[in-house]
Amino acid sequence: MEIVVEEKEGYHVITPVGELDVYTVPLFRKVVLKQEGNRSHEIILDLTGVSFIDSSGLGSLLEVYQKIQSVQGELLFVIDNPRMLKIFKLVNLDKVFRVFSNLGSALQHVGVTGGYVDEDFFSDSVE
Amino acid sequence: MKRMNPFNNNKKLRVEFPCRKKSLKKARMRVEDFAVTNGFEQEAADIALATQEALKNVIQHACPIDNRMRLEGEAEDDSLTIIISDTGKGFEQCALDAGPSSPLSVHGRGLQLIKGVMDEMDINTCKDGTAIRMVKHKYGV
Numbered sequence: 001m002e003i004v005v006e007e008k009e010g011y012h013v014i015t016p017v018g019e020l021d022v023y024t025v026p027l028f029r030k031v032v033l034k035q036e037g038n039r040s041h042e043i044i045l046d047l048t049g050v051s052f053i054d055s056s057g058l059g060s061l062l063e064v065y066q067k068i069q070s071v072q073g074e075l076l077f078v079i080d081n082p083r084m085l086k087i088f089k090l091v092n093l094d095k096v097f098r099v100f101s102n103l104g105s106a107l108q109h110v111g112v113t114g115g116y117v118d119e120d121f122f123s124d125s126v127e
Numbered sequence: 128m129k130r131m132n133p134f135n136n137n138k139k140l141r142v143e144f145p146c147r148k149k150s151l152k153k154a155r156m157r158v159e160d161f162a163v164t165n166g167f168e169q170e171a172a173d174i175a176l177a178t179q180e181a182l183k184n185v186i187q188h189a190c191p192i193d194n195r196m197r198l199e200g201e202a203e204d205d206s207l208t209i210i211i212s213d214t215g216k217g218f219e220q221c222a223l224d225a226g227p228s229s230p231l232s233v234h235g236r237g238l239q240l241i242k243g244v245m246d247e248m249d250i251n252t253c254k255d256g257t258a259i260r261m262v263k264h265k266y267g268v
Contacts, residue, residue, distance in 0.1 A: 022183055023148050054179050055236040062233050083172060090243035091227075091236050 003031045009112045011042050013103070017049035020057035028057075032064050041073025044106050048080050058091060065097065076106045137164060140200035144182070146191050146213070154198055155179045158209060162263075165202035170263050173244035174207060180237040181211040181259045189215025189257060205268040206246075212258040 001018035012035050016028055035043065045064070050057075061077075068075040077099045079085055088094045100106040140161045144150035158178045162171035178198065185196045191213040199210040227235035241248055247262035 021151070021179070023151060054176065054183070055240050056183070058236055059233040062231055066231060066233070087240070091239055092230060096230065
């Protein structure tokens, strides 16, 4: 697994790429739970690059959620994969987490707009 | 004359893996291939996830004497059965059935996921080992 961490006007956008399971969770926890800085509890987790998740991966997301909740922070998820959404629904996490279908929408929600465009919204293409 | 192995043909699978995390992906991929080969393309991802969860339980709770976990698969026209077994110490079934202790609990979602993605699941556990049997029906059959 690779994990890309970017800062967008104070928000941490964290993008794990690969499988998020019992094997890779230790690395994920190490990177995500140790974010530092003034707005380290304002995180967007972009899961569009995650190809597989198991119950340990889900547990690690809950761990991040609990940490952010404890400091009244904000945690948003970006998920565009129907399979991932299905798994979230199976364990009722779709009712707990705030999920957006693309990073642009999540950034717009938190008011971070600089350099980011929701391509679907601004698209001229006609179906 | 060469004898046919009744297992590991297209319809049946029997493999063993060392009881460690590194085996999980290998086992999952093997089951996914088995499912796809037998026409369960749409169901393969669910079956693979359930397999990983069941094997994780073996690694985390069973501590098998021989340090092995066994995986058997059987495909029929309309359903695919996976059995994961071990020679571990067994466990209290009620502890597993309980699921997560709260909606935000970090642990306890393995069996919840298996029940969610598979159509049938039963567990036989005793002090000499555990076997979990999981069945997936083909969509639309």
